Amino acid sequence: xxxxxxxxxxxxxxxxxxxxxxxxxxxxxxxxxxxxxxxxxxxxxxxxxxxxxxxxxxxxxxxxxxxxxxxxxxxxxxxxxxxxxxxxxxxxxxxxxxxxxxxxxxxxxxxxxxxxxxxxxxxxxxxxxxxxxxxxxxxxxxxxxxxxxxxxxxxxxxxxxxxxxxxxxxxxxxxxxxxxxxxxxxxxxxxxxxxxxxxxxxxxxxxxxxxxxxxxxxxxxxxx
Numbered sequence: 001x002x003x004x005x006x007x008x009x010x011x012x013x014x015x016x017x018x019x020x021x022x023x024x025x026x027x028x029x030x031x032x033x034x035x036x037x038x039x040x041x042x043x044x045x046x047x048x049x050x051x052x053x054x055x056x057x058x059x060x061x062x063x064x065x066x067x068x069x070x071x072x073x074x075x076x077x078x079x080x081x082x083x084x085x086x087x088x089x090x091x092x093x094x095x096x097x098x099x100x101x102x103x104x105x106x107x108x109x110x111x112x113x114x115x116x117x118x119x120x121x122x123x124x125x126x127x128x129x130x131x132x133x134x135x136x137x138x139x140x141x142x143x144x145x146x147x148x149x150x151x152x153x154x155x156x157x158x159x160x161x162x163x164x165x166x167x168x169x170x171x172x173x174x175x176x177x178x179x180x181x182x183x184x185x186x187x188x189x190x191x192x193x194x195x196x197x198x199x200x201x202x203x204x205x206x207x208x209x210x211x212x213x214x215x216x217x218x219x220x221x222x223x224x
Contacts, residue, residue: 009129023062027054030140041083042108046189048078048101057084065090079105090096100147107185112222123174124215130170131208137165148188151195160194163207182222186215
């Protein structure tokens with residue numbers, strides 16, 4: 001191959017790279033203006049404060065990294081960056097001072113095998129019997145310390161506190177720490193829904209039904 005041919009080939013390669021770079025930049029700019037609700041995969045496991053668009057994260061990862069690269073998020077928050085990096089074939093590391101952030105991020109990025117998802121599905125089927133306002137409970141003080149029962153210590157919220165305790169007790173019966181973490185995340189998500197700026201608190205039936213729906217949706221998200 002002559003030097004002229006080598007030069008032409010190099011110029012052609014550069015044009016291809018420039019075009020690819022322009023396309024990635026255009027996608028990044030478009031994604032930055034995206035205002036659609038956060039959805040898909042495991043992104044809705046928990047409504048972490050100040051979440052940002054998975055579309056923007058995905059566009060940024062595609063623009064600045066290649067498959068197999070390492071993506072670092074030093075303020076991981078709800079784990080959006082880690083989830084998108086994994087889906088795009090990148091390695092990912094996240095850190096955060098918040099124990100809630102690291103817990104949610106770990107659950108969102110755990111790869112569950114089909115037998116584990118089947119066990120979680122059976123747990124959701126048992127929630128109807130596990131949450132019973134007339135049944136006794138064995139409260140575990142560690143859940144108070146971890147914040148699972150926060151804002152549920154008033155007269156108006158004692159029923160929700162009892163339902164939450166019963167759900168947490170049922171999660172312990174899953175045995176494997178990975179499965180217990182998944183169930184606790186579903187319970188946290190439901191407790192957040194129950195208390196989030198509501199003028200009227202949901203009934204125990206509403207809480208039970210929403211926990212079932214949340215857990216079902218999370219199983220689908222994990223499988224995806």
